Amino acid sequence: MAAPDRPAGGGRMLTGVTWAVLLLGLWLWGRDITDGSGGPAPTTGDVAAVGRPIGVRLPPAHAPLRAAVPERVEIPSVGISAPVVPRGLDRGGGIEPPSFDTPQTVGWYDGGTKPGAAGAALLVGHVDTETRPAVFYPLSAAHPGEQVRVVRSDGSVAEFTIDDVQVFTREHFDAQKAYGPRKDGRAELRLITCGGTYDRATREYTANVVVSAYLTGGSGAAA
Template sequence: MPSVGIEGPVVSRGLDGDGAVEAPPFGNANEIGWYRGGARPGAAGVAVFVGHMDTRAKPAVFYRLGDVRPGEEVTVTRADGRTAVFTVERVETVAKDDFDAQRVYGQHKRGRAEIRLLTCGGAYEPEERSYTGNLVVSGYLTRTGTG
C-alpha cells in the first residue's frame, strides 16, 4: 500500500490454538501472514492477511494500516509473479468482545475476490499487553496484472 508506506514479505500461516489466524512471530514483525486455509489473492473468496501493528520496541508492518482509506489500492504480488490489485471498501475497528468471524472473514458479495487485512486496534490495555479490538480493512479485486 504505497499510499501509507506498507510493504512486507508475505508468509503462509495457519490457525493458532484459539482458532484465529496465526500472526507472524514478533521477531519477524515486518512480515505479513497470509491465511493458507482461505482464498489465494485474486481468486473468488476472501484472502486474509494479518500483521502486527507494533512490538514492545518499535512499529511493525501494519502500524499505519489505520491510515488506509476507502478507495485506496492494495497490491499483492502472488507466488506466480502476477499482481492482484484490490480497492479498499471499508476500514473498521471491531471490538474483540464483538468479533463475529463470519462477518469479518465472510464474503461481502458472493463469488467476488476479496481481501481482509487485520491487525490490533482500539485502545491499548497495558496490564493485558493487548488491544481491545482488531482493525479490519476490506477490499475487492479490481484488476490483475504482471509483476
C-alpha cells in the same frame, strides 16, 4: 500518524485477549471453509467505521484471477510494503501469527482463499512489538478508494481497492462480519491488525482493525 497512547516500549499487539479473539474469529471462519460453507482508531459501539469519506467513487470489480500464492503486499498510500508468508492453524485451531522475530512480515492464512481468487483472503500482521512499530502499524490510516497490490508467485499482481475500514471490539466480535465475503463470486481481501485503544492495565489493545478490499485489476501472467 500518531503513536498509540501507551507507555514507552508498549506491549505486543497480538497477545492476550485481543489475539485470542482474533484467533477465535479465524478458527470459526476456517471451519466454514472446511465444511464447505497507526495509532488507535476511534471506536463507537460494537463496530465503527474509520475514514469513510462521502463521495468516494469506487471502481467496478474485476473478475477473479487464477489462484496463485501471495508473495508480497503493498499499500502505497500508507507506506506498507512487505513480504507475505503462509501461516496455518496451530494446535488450538487458530491461525499461527507472524513471528515476532520478523515483525515486518505479513501472514497469509493458507487454509483459505488465495488473494485474487474468488472469496475473501486473509492477511494478518502485527501493529507493534515490545520496542517498535511493526508491519501493520500504519494500517488504520488507510481509506476507501486506496489501492492494495498483492504480488503473486506466478508473476502476476492482483490489484485491490479498499472499500471499508472497520474496528471490531473484542466484546462483541462477529467473525462472519469481519472475515466473510461481502459479495458472492467476488475476489476480496481482508487485512487485519489491532486497534481501538491500548489498555495500560492489561497491556492489550481493545479491538481489531479490519481493512476490506476487492479486486479491481490485475497484471502479469494470470491477469
